[in-house]
Amino acid sequence: MIPRTTAVTRTVQSAADLLSWVSALGPGRLDVVVDEAVAPHPPVDGLLRTLQRAVTNCAVLPQGPGSTAEDLARRLRSGSVVVAVGGGSVIDRAKLAVRAGADDCTPYLSTRHRAAMVLLPPRPLGTRPLAAVPTTLGTGSEVSKAAVHVGGGRRRLVVGEGIQPDLALHAPRLTTGLPDHLVAEGVLEIVARLIGPYVGDPRPRPVEDAVVEALLRVLGPLLVRAGDGALTLEDRAQLLRIGSMSHQDAVVDGRSPYAVKWWALTNEICAATGVRKVPALTAVLPVVMDRLLGGDGRWGSAERLRHVALVLSHATAELLPAAPEAGLRALLQHLGLRTAPAVADLPAPRVAHAVHRGWGAGLPMFAGFREHELVSLAEDVALEAAALPRARELPPTGGRSIHVEERR
Numbered sequence: 528m529i530p531r532t533t534a535v536t537r538t539v540q541s542a543a544d545l546l547s548w549v550s551a552l553g554p555g556r557l558d559v560v561v562d563e564a565v566a567p568h569p570p571v572d573g574l575l576r577t578l579q580r581a582v583t584n585c586a587v588l589p590q591g592p593g594s595t596a597e598d599l600a601r602r603l604r605s606g607s608v609v610v611a612v613g614g615g616s617v618i619d620r621a622k623l624a625v626r627a628g629a630d631d632c633t634p635y636l637s638t639r640h641r642a643a644m645v646l647l648p649p650r651p652l653g654t655r656p657l658a659a660v661p662t663t664l665g666t667g668s669e670v671s672k673a674a675v676h677v678g679g680g681r682r683r684l685v686v687g688e689g690i691q692p693d694l695a696l697h698a699p700r701l702t703t704g705l706p707d708h709l710v711a712e713g714v715l716e717i718v719a720r721l722i723g724p725y726v727g728d729p730r731p732r733p734v735e736d737a738v739v740e741a742l743l744r745v746l747g748p749l750l751v752r753a754g755d756g757a758l759t760l761e762d763r764a765q766l767l768r769i770g771s772m773s774h775q776d777a778v779v780d781g782r783s784p785y786a787v788k789w790w791a792l793t794n795e796i797c798a799a800t801g802v803r804k805v806p807a808l809t810a811v812l813p814v815v816m817d818r819l820l821g822g823d824g825r826w827g828s829a830e831r832l833r834h835v836a837l838v839l840s841h842a843t844a845e846l847l848p849a850a851p852e853a854g855l856r857a858l859l860q861h862l863g864l865r866t867a868p869a870v871a872d873l874p875a876p877r878v879a880h881a882v883h884r885g886w887g888a889g890l891p892m893f894a895g896f897r898e899h900e901l902v903s904l905a906e907d908v909a910l911e912a913a914a915l916p917r918a919r920e921l922p923p924t925g926g927r928s929i930h931v932e933e934r935r
Contacts, residue, residue, distance in 0.1 A: 619676075
């Protein structure tokens with residue numbers, strides 16, 4: 528969760544709107560950054576062909592798992608408009624590459640320091656325009672002013688208005704190549720991002736609280752249909768909208784930027800194990816929830832957690848129990864979510880040290896936490912992961928979904 532921003536990403540729903548935006552910027556170069564895993568998917572391929580036909584000087588820059596923001600910054604052409612097409616990892620990489628091309632943020636990303644969050648200065652004049660086109664559900668990166676930078680053996684959260692895209696295209700058909708387990712991960716990510724600020728900062732915010740509860744009521748039936756494998760295109764469009772709204776002022780205004788600690792913990796588990804974000808989060812959330820409900824107010828408000836769990840239970844026609852812990856486990860089960868084997872074997876002391884060094888020990892996210900507490904926390908996450916179904920136990924997808932995209 529990132530605090531209030533003065534910048535707003537314009538959101539459009541059609542490729543024609545994207546082309547109008549590109550055209551309004553004048554003739555020139557267009558660099559299309561695309562996840563190589565989804566480029567062959569017919570709707571994505573169609574979008575790429577449309578952009579290439581519309582802009583004569585158009586270059587397509589495929590991105591694979593080993594690509595970095597620094598490498599991409601070197602490939603972007605001088606003065607080009609950039610369109611990023613893919614999941615959260617690819618969009619994040621493009622956001623950082625565009626900013627790196629402005630030659631003002633490299634010292635912030637290359638300097639060795641212990642903090643796991645980097646705050647960039649305001650956007651400089653001349654930063655090239657950027658449009659983001661998500662092909663996954665739930666990331667919200669297409670509208671946010673945050674990105675995960677991977678480099679030097681670390682994962683750091685980079686925050687700054689200068690990396691917020693200027694335009695986002697929400698085209699639900701582009702998400703139809705997602706495997707079922709990535710659809711489920713996207714839904715869980717949206718749920719976690721909505722309830723995180725609500726629960727993590729116990730201060731009542733009547734307007735923002737009402738918005739979160741309203742979004743959860745819309746999300747409930749979508750969650751049920753996602754678990755049933757019955758999402759329509761309109762359902763996907765709504766998930767894209769809710770995912771983007773979860774980053775915006777209507778949800779986070781007035782909340783503490785350090786309220787949602789589970790993202791930081793998950794980030795360090797991912798860095799230590801190489802696991803993607805949501806498979807790690809599935810083991811983190813039950814452990815954090817247990818501590819919160821057990822009376823550790825550093826994680827947030829147990830009363831507000833119970834209330835929001837009740838809202839989500841009603842929104843799913845009580846498919847999810849109203850009790851928070853039972854509701855979470857029912858949510859994971861209904862979505863068929865699995866953790867990764869590596870989480871069960873995570874190096875607890877190393878993860879705890881990374882959390883303490885990068886987010887605590889005088890830094891505000893984990894202020895007041897001692898390192899031995901974090902070791903115990905990481906050990907409990909590993910035990911939770913050992914008890915959960917593993918990703919390798921997933922049944923075949925039956926051929927319905929063939930494209931695997933990068934997520935953070």
